[in-house]
Amino acid sequence: MSSLIHGFELVREQYISELNTLAQLYRHVQTGAELLSLQNDDENKVFDIIFRTPPTDSTGLPHIMEHAVLCGSRKYPVKEPFVELIKGSLNTFVNAMTSIDNTSYPVASQNVQDLYNLIDVYLDAVFYPSISPYTFMQEGWHYELDSLDGEMTFKGVVFNEMKGAYSSPDNLMSRYGHRALFPDIPYGHDAGGDPVEIPNLTYEQFKRFHETYYHPSNARIVFYGDDDPIERLRLVNEYLQAFTRREVDSEIPLQTPFESPRWIEVPFDVGEEGDGDKKAMLTVNWLLCEGGDAEKTLGLIVLDHILIGTPASPLRKALIDSGLGEDLAGDGLNDGARQLYFGTGLKGMSVQDAGRVERLILDTLNTLAHEGIDPDMVAASMNTVEFDLRENNTGRFPRGIALAYRALATWLYGGDPFVPLQFEAPLAALKARLAAGERYFESLIARYLLDNPHRVTVLLRPDPNVRQEQEAAEKARLAAARAAMSEAELRQVIADTQELKRRQETPDPPEALATIPTLTLDDLDRQCRLIPLQVEMVGQSELLYHDLFTNGILYLDLAFDLHTLPQELLPFISLFGQSLTEMGTESQDFVRLAQRIGQKTGGIGVSTLVSALIDRPGSLARLVVRAKSTVERAQDMLDILRDILLTVRLDNPARFKQIVLENKAQMEAALAPGGHMIAGTRLGAHFNEAGWLGEQIGGISYLFFLRQLVEQIDRDWPAVLARLEEIRERVINRDRLLCNVTLDASNWAVVRPMLLTLLDTLPGGGAGEPACWTPEPLPPFEGLTIPARVNYVAKGANLYELGYQLDGSVAVIVNYLRATWLWERVRVQGGAYGGFCTFDRASGLFSYLSYRDPNLLSTLENYDQTADYLLHLDLSQDELVKGIIGAIGRMDAYLLPDAKGYTSMVRYLVGESDELRQRFRDQVLSTTVEDFRAFGAVLVRLNQVGQVVVVGSQEAVEKANAEKGGNWLQITNVL
Numbered sequence: 001m002s003s004l005i006h007g008f009e010l011v012r013e014q015y016i017s018e019l020n021t022l023a024q025l026y027r028h029v030q031t032g033a034e035l036l037s038l039q040n041d042d043e044n045k046v047f048d049i050i051f052r053t054p055p056t057d058s059t060g061l062p063h064i065m066e067h068a069v070l071c072g073s074r075k076y077p078v079k080e081p082f083v084e085l086i087k088g089s090l091n092t093f094v095n096a097m098t099s100i101d102n103t104s105y106p107v108a109s110q111n112v113q114d115l116y117n118l119i120d121v122y123l124d125a126v127f128y129p130s131i132s133p134y135t136f137m138q139e140g141w142h143y144e145l146d147s148l149d150g151e152m153t154f155k156g157v158v159f160n161e162m163k164g165a166y167s168s169p170d171n172l173m174s175r176y177g178h179r180a181l182f183p184d185i186p187y188g189h190d191a192g193g194d195p196v197e198i199p200n201l202t203y204e205q206f207k208r209f210h211e212t213y214y215h216p217s218n219a220r221i222v223f224y225g226d227d228d229p230i231e232r233l234r235l236v237n238e239y240l241q242a243f244t245r246r247e248v249d250s251e252i253p254l255q256t257p258f259e260s261p262r263w264i265e266v267p268f269d270v271g272e273e274g275d276g277d278k279k280a281m282l283t284v285n286w287l288l289c290e291g292g293d294a295e296k297t298l299g300l301i302v303l304d305h306i307l308i309g310t311p312a313s314p315l316r317k318a319l320i321d322s323g324l325g326e327d328l329a330g331d332g333l334n335d336g337a338r339q340l341y342f343g344t345g346l347k348g349m350s351v352q353d354a355g356r357v358e359r360l361i362l363d364t365l366n367t368l369a370h371e372g373i374d375p376d377m378v379a380a381s382m383n384t385v386e387f388d389l390r391e392n393n394t395g396r397f398p399r400g401i402a403l404a405y406r407a408l409a410t411w412l413y414g415g416d417p418f419v420p421l422q423f424e425a426p427l428a429a430l431k432a433r434l435a436a437g438e439r440y441f442e443s444l445i446a447r448y449l450l451d452n453p454h455r456v457t458v459l460l461r462p463d464p465n466v467r468q469e470q471e472a473a474e475k476a477r478l479a480a481a482r483a484a485m486s487e488a489e490l491r492q493v494i495a496d497t498q499e500l501k502r503r504q505e506t507p508d509p510p511e512a513l514a515t516i517p518t519l520t521l522d523d524l525d526r527q528c529r530l531i532p533l534q535v536e537m538v539g540q541s542e543l544l545y546h547d548l549f550t551n552g553i554l555y556l557d558l559a560f561d562l563h564t565l566p567q568e569l570l571p572f573i574s575l576f577g578q579s580l581t582e583m584g585t586e587s588q589d590f591v592r593l594a595q596r597i598g599q600k601t602g603g604i605g606v607s608t609l610v611s612a613l614i615d616r617p618g619s620l621a622r623l624v625v626r627a628k629s630t631v632e633r634a635q636d637m638l639d640i641l642r643d644i645l646l647t648v649r650l651d652n653p654a655r656f657k658q659i660v661l662e663n664k665a666q667m668e669a670a671l672a673p674g675g676h677m678i679a680g681t682r683l684g685a686h687f688n689e690a691g692w693l694g695e696q697i698g699g700i701s702y703l704f705f706l707r708q709l710v711e712q713i714d715r716d717w718p719a720v721l722a723r724l725e726e727i728r729e730r731v732i733n734r735d736r737l738l739c740n741v742t743l744d745a746s747n748w749a750v751v752r753p754m755l756l757t758l759l760d761t762l763p764g765g766g767a768g769e770p771a772c773w774t775p776e777p778l779p780p781f782e783g784l785t786i787p788a789r790v791n792y793v794a795k796g797a798n799l800y801e802l803g804y805q806l807d808g809s810v811a812v813i814v815n816y817l818r819a820t821w822l823w824e825r826v827r828v829q830g831g832a833y834g835g836f837c838t839f840d841r842a843s844g845l846f847s848y849l850s851y852r853d854p855n856l857l858s859t860l861e862n863y864d865q866t867a868d869y870l871l872h873l874d875l876s877q878d879e880l881v882k883g884i885i886g887a888i889g890r891m892d893a894y895l896l897p898d899a900k901g902y903t904s905m906v907r908y909l910v911g912e913s914d915e916l917r918q919r920f921r922d923q924v925l926s927t928t929v930e931d932f933r934a935f936g937a938v939l940v941r942l943n944q945v946g947q948v949v950v951v952g953s954q955e956a957v958e959k960a961n962a963e964k965g966g967n968w969l970q971i972t973n974v975l
Contacts, residue, residue: 004029005026005230005233006230006233006234006236006237007028007029007030007233007237007240007241008026008027008028008029008035008233008237009026009027009029010024010025010026011025011026011027011034012024012025012418013025014418016418016421016422017424018389018390018421018422018423018424019038019040019392019403019421020040020041021038021039021040021421022038022039022040023036023037023038023039023417023418023421024036024037024039024229025037025417025418026233028216028236028237028240030240030241030243030244030245031215031216031217031219031240031243031244031245031246032216032217032245033216033217033219033220033221033236033240034219034220034221034411035220035221035222035223035232035233035236036220036221036222036223036404036407036411036417037223037229037232037233038222038223038224038225038400038403039225039226039229040224040225040226041226042224042225042226042399042400043110043225043226043894044092044108044109044110044225044398044399044400044894045108045109045110045112045115045223045224045225045226045227045400046093046106046107046108046222046223046224046225046398046399046400046401046404047106047107047108047115047118047119047122047221047222047223047224048104048105048106048107048221048222048400048401048404049104049105049122049123049126049219049220049221049222050102050103050104050105050219050220050221050222050404050408050412051102051103051126051213051214051218051219051220051250052101052102052213052218052220052248052250052251052252052412053065053098053101053102053103053191053209053213053250054101054186054250054252055100055186055189055190055191056186056189057189057197057200058189058190058193058194058197059193059194059197059198059200059201059205060140060158060162060190060191060192060193060194060197060198060201061191061193061201061205061206061209062098062103062191062209063098063158063162063191063192063193064136064139064140064158064193064198064201064206065103065131065206065209065210065214066096066097066098066103067096067139067140067157067158068129068131068135068136068139068140068206069096069125069126069129069131069210069214070082070096070125070129071129071130071131071135071138071139072129072130072135073121073124073125073128073129073130074124074128074130075120075124075128075515076121076124076125076512076515076516077130077512077515078508078512078513078515078516079503079504079508079828080823080828081121081125081516082094082096082125083819083820083823084513084516084819084882085117085118085121085516086818086819086886087815087816087819087820087879087882087883087885087886088516088518088519088881088882088883088885088886089109089114089117089118089518089519089885089886089889090109090110090111090114090519090523090524090885090888090889090892091107091108091109091114091118091889092108092109092110092396092398092889092893092894093106093107093108093397093398093401094107094108094118098191098192099191099336100178100186100187100191100336100337101186101187101191101252101337101338101412102408102412104404104405105122105125105126106398106401106404107119107122108398108400108401108894110892110894111519111523112227112228113519113523114519114523115227116231116235116517117517117518117519119235119236120235120517121516121517123235123236123239124239126214127214127216127239127243129210129214131206131207131210133203134496134499134500134503136203136206137155137156137496137500138156138157138500138504138828139156139157139158140156140157140158140159140198140201140206141154141155141156141158141159141198141199141201142154142155142156142496142497142500143155143478143481143493143496143497144497145490145493145494145497146494146497146498147494148487148490148491148494152478152481152482152493153478154199154474154478155831155854156198156831157827157828157831157832157833158193158198159193159195159198159199159831160790160831160832160833160852160853160854161833161852162192162193162194162195162198163195163789163790163852163854164672164673164675164788164789164790164833164851164852165192165673165852166194166195166789167269167672167787167788167789167790168669168672168673169268169281169347169460169669169672170281170329170347170669170673171672171673172266172268172460173281173283173329173330173458173460174330174331175190175192176264176266176458176460177283177285177330177331177343177456177458178285178334178337178341180262180264180285180456180458181255181285181286181287181341181454181456182255182287182339183255184255184256185252185253185254185255186252187252187255187337195789196470196473199477212248213248213250215243215246215248216239216240216243217243217245217246217247217248218248218250220408220411220412221236222400222403222404222407224398224399224400224401224403224404225400252337252338252412252413254290254338254339255287255339255454257287257453257454258287258453258454258455259453260453261453261454261455261456261457262455262456262457263456263457263459264456264457264458264459265458265459265460265461266458266459266460266461267460267461267462267463267466268460268461268462268463268466269463269464269466269467269470269787269788270462270463270464270466270787271464271467271785271786271787271954271973271975277350278325278326278348278349278350279348279462280347280349280350280351280353280354280459280460280461280462281329281345281346281347281348281349281459281460282329282345282346282349282354282357282358282457282458282459282460283329283330283343283344283345283457283458284343284344284345284358284361284362284455284456284457285330285341285342285343285455285456285457285458286341286342286343286448286449286452286454286455287339287340287341287452287454287455288300288339288340288341288342288448288452289339289340289448290338290339290340291335291337291338291339291340291409291410291413291415292409292410292413292415292419294419294420294422294423294425294426295425295426295429295430297335297340297409297420297426298385298423298426298427298430299426299430299440299441299444300333300335300340300342300444300448301333301335301385302378302381302382302385302430302441303333303441303444303445304332304333304342305381305384305385306373306377306378306381306441307344307368308328308332308344309332309381309384310380310594310598311582311590311594312377312380312590312591312592312593312594312595313377314364314368314373314374314377315344315361315364315365315368316328316344317591318360318364319344319345319346319357319360319361319364320658320662321658322346322356322357322360324346324349324350324353324356324357324360325345325346325347325348325349325353325357325665326346326347326348326349326661326662326664326665327346327347327348327661327662327665327666327669328344328345328346328347328662329344329345329346329347330343330344330345331343332344335409336405336409338412338413342448342449343458344361345357345358345361345458347665347669348661348664348665348668351459351461351462354457354459358457362450365445365449365450366450368442368445369442369443369445369446369450370442372439372442373441373442374595376592376595376599377595378434378441379595379598379599380594380595380596380597380598380599381598382430382431382434383598383599383600384598384602384603386427387601387602387603387630388602389423389427391551391553391602391628393896393898394896395896395899396893396894396895396899398894403421406420406421407420407421467787467789467953470789471789471955501829504824504828504829505824505829510876513878513879514878518878518881518882518885519885520881521881521884521885521925523885524884524885524888524925525888525892526921526922526925527918527921528891528914528917528918528921529892530914531546531548531900531901531903531904532546532547532548533545533546533904533908534546534547535908538739538756538759539734539735539759539764540734540735540736540737540764541734541735541737541738541739541759542737542738542739543738543739543741544738544739544740544741544904544905544908545741545743545748546740546741546742546743546897546900546901546904547743547744547745547748548742548743548744548897548900548901549744549897550742550743550744550747550897550898552630552631552632552747553602553628553629553630553631553743553898554628554629554630554631554634554637554741554742554743554747554751555626555627555628555741555742555743555897555898555901555902556626556627556628556637556641556739556740556741556742556755557624557625557626557627557739557740557741557901557902557905558624558625558627558641558645558737558738558739558740559609559622559623559624559737559738559739559740559905559909560622560623560624560625560731560732560733560736560737561621561622561731561736561737561738561770562608562621562622562623562731563621563736563770563771564730564731564733564736564770564771565727565730565731565771566771567771567772567773567774568723569723569726569727569730570693570696570697570773571696571697571701571702571705571709572723572724572727573608573623573697573727573731574608574663574697574698574702575656575659575660575663575709575724576623576724576727576728576731577606577607577608577623577625578606578659578663579648579650579656579659579724580606580625580644580645580648581593581594581597581604581605581606581644582594582655582659583648583649583650583652583655583656583659584648584649584652584655585643585644585647585648585649586643586647586649587643587647588643590655593640593643593644596640597640600629600633600636600637600640601627601628601629601633601636601637601640602628602629602630603627603628604625604626604627604637604640604641604644605625605626605627606623606624606625606626607623607624607626608621608622608623608624608697608698609621609622609623609624609906609909610622610690610693610694610697611690611842611906611909611910612688612689612690612691612840612842612843612845612910613690613842613910613911614841614842614910614911614912614916615911616911618689619688619689619690619693620690620909620910621690621693622738622909623731625641625644625645626902627640627641628898631743631747631750631751634750634751634754635754638754638755638757638758641758642758642761645732645762646732646761646762648728650721650724650725650728651721653713653717653720653721656713656720656724657710657713657714660706660709660710660713661710663706664703664706664707664710667702667703667706668703668975671786671788671951671974671975672786672787672788675786675788675790675791675792675851675852675951675952676792676794676834676849676850676851676951678699678700678784678792678951679784679792679793679794679849679949679950679951680794680838680847680849680949681694681695681698681699681700682695682699682700682778682782682784682794682949682951683794683795683796683845683847683947683948683949684796684840684843684845684847685699685701685775685778686778686780686796686947686949687796687797687798687843687845687947688798688843688845689773689775690842690843691843691845692773692775693773700784700972700974703974732762732763733762733763733764733765734759734762734763734764735764735765737759737762738905738909739755739759740901740902740904740905741755741901742897742898742900742901742902779970780947780948781947781948781968781969781970782948782949782950782969782970782972783950783952783957783960783961783969783970783971783972784949784950784951784952784972784974785951785952785953785954785957785971785972785973785974785975786951786952786953786974786975787953787975788951788952788953789953790832790833790852790853790854790952791850791853791854791855791856791859791950791951791952791953791956792849792850792851792852792853792950792951792952793848793849793850793853793855793856793859793860793863793948793950793952794847794848794849794850794948794949794950794951795847795848795860795863795942795946795947795948795949796845796846796847796848796942796946796947797845797846797941797942797945797946797947798843798844798845798846799839799844799845799846799938799942800843800844801844802938802941802942802945803938803941804844804935804938806841806844806920807923807931808919808920808921808922808923808924808925808926808927809923809924809927809928809931809932809935810839810841810935811839811887811890811891811920811924812880812883812884812886812887812924812927812931813870813883813927813931813932813935814837814838814839814887815883815886815887815890816879816883816886816932817837817866817870818836818837819886821862821866821869822835822836822837822848822862822866823835825862825865826850826853826859826862830850830853830854830855830858830859830862831853831854831855832850832851832852832853832854832855832859833851833852833853834849834850834851834852835848835849835850835851835853835859835862836848836849836850836851837849837866841920842910842912846939846942848863848866853952856950856952856956856957856959856960857960857963857964860948863943863946864943866936866939867936867937867939867940867942867943868936869936870932870933870935870936870939871933871936871937871940873929873932873933873936875929875932880927880928880929883927884924884925884927887924887927888921888924888925891921891924948969950969951974954971954973957969957971958971
């Protein structure tokens, strides 16, 4: 046996050139725990510990345990170590996630000591959690009763979280789809928890689950980044050495294949006023094969992109062109389980068309398998997938966590964790098959889709009575439970309710808080992190350049000014932007254009950028065309940009209507899962031009506009086309254009002349004076009703109008409120899944928001009590330092090169200079307790003048109006 290093033996190691990473797989001899150590030069370091946690029912036990272990432990006996970490850490990621068969606890930081602090708290949490009955009650579920004659209800964070999840039709479709494919194994249960089943869970089952699965013998541990690889082993061994090996039966069995396809129907809440017409959803779902074969998995990933990855993809196009529905439904390929599965279909369809949609999917696949897939589509998808693999761009999500999940695809089921991290060999094998003329993707369709009887068609059928039936069933269940209790048992429920509230309201003692490891102010950088920026004028166009290493990838943003547009054209702007890449050009229809983009670039997308400006009135409003390619293909990318900007064909009413319907369906699908964002966007529209514009192009106003536009396209297409053409004429102009380039200097010297040539081809002159926009006032108190069993509650005001002078201490205060007062009052005590606040330095808008909230008026009361909380806050120096550290951590978020370039562009346009940023940082670092109290005085005025937006059920809004007396919230039915 090889020599041990801190209790670990090296099983194998390999240099993975694709990631520029040395991968080492270790086994802890005493416990059998396996550790994957990935060593490279990434400063965004990652740790993750994963337990295989197969559910045996749908009570949400794995999910509740995920929450509960982070509520105090042996070494850190505070109520919320997780929150204490958020307060005073430089982390770039802290969370925990429940998957269908595992529970993961990842953290990331650019500071090595901060990472070690996070690791120690997390390891103590998972191995030695407190998980008292009161933790179970708070995070899972409990009966809540305040008096013998009071109303008994269900309460619990996960219980309410999953009520919100089950209010989303897309979420329901995903859950029922995968559960139907795996009826005989753990995947047939909902690890997150079905709200109907959650109250069946007992504390004894809860405790036993932790004892069974949260053992090192059932653990897989990942490290990633530039920290010391030997220190990794020492840190983990400090915990593992207290355990001995144990047999943990957590293996995920294989689902027995079906002998014939199946069909299930699930009713879902369409709202009391909904008639259900054109609101059904259908997906056809297949169980494919066991994972582990890298070439086959990569082939299926490419096939997924071929079939549904772009608007030009043949299966997606057939579904949308059919006119049977409004947008694609289903998750596509899922490779996050032991057996891969695939599902797709339509949403926004009639129940009567369910059979037609299913036949269309099967017929289209049959045609593709027998007549062949367009070679250009194959080439585009191959290039897109290859580009994504090589770029490895995970945005703000740490790369190390993404790679940990990739490794789990085999490792979790006893396979080799190195295999999913290497893509060169399987990619070369796929290319060789295609070069030899093999009909590879056609054969995958035939084998895994057409000739595969393990298929389930899921129809989500709208039912206006579902929510009432659910609420009635819950009340009946509570009534039956109450009737079965003796007076003594009811008094015990009251006592438990009171004791839970007492524990929740009792602050952690200082000596307990002192156990949480934290950094000091000396560990913080005093200076802002700078992003290189060069500014020049090229004619009337502004050119921003960022000299950053991008591994040979050109990142280009073309930001066109929207202030050239009259007010009535603004709601069209997002649709116009999407049309640039999805309507085709004079020389290519949209299918050929999409294939060309896929073959020649890493992607071209269009988005809007809207913000208030710093220290000046007005707003930033830009249409941003974002493109990326290898430097070798830069000219190809610029040629495509020229074609879409100058020759886009807007005169296709059928295609444009499809785009409108897709946008409408996507917005409607986002209402339940993203209600807090809907509420926040609407609230912002009450206060400033930027907020109003954001609502016009991405909020409830935009949804209403889309619904009207669908009818107008049919009624008066020439008028719609005229508006689109006017937008093109007014916006695509080099005289109001800003170009933003992120690339290293040597490659920039090659690309710059090409870009200048493109700018010369764009029209100039005639931009004129900016248009004058006059936002219409909104009601100060609004209730936007949707089919949901939870609420999203927002309240806010412009603090600058209330006399507040900007100071960096606001970043500390907002971060502190999120992690203390609002967390404790809205989430812990109120049972919402989230409660937080935000402050926009440019506009002065301070907003409170809640997420999946069972309450409404009591949440607003908690918001209003925030001012008093701050005014009387007795904050220790240690807690103040934590708050400062947490604020700096948010300010110093980890950015990949493309994000650095884009962030610098936004700062430039908004007016946030490096000098302003440094002044703000200095103020953050010098924050005092008096700053908290001064901010509390400002919030007293917000209590009086703040405006409110609630997204929630009709019943909740009407109940709030009844309690307030009259129509306090002006009701608008959204869905």
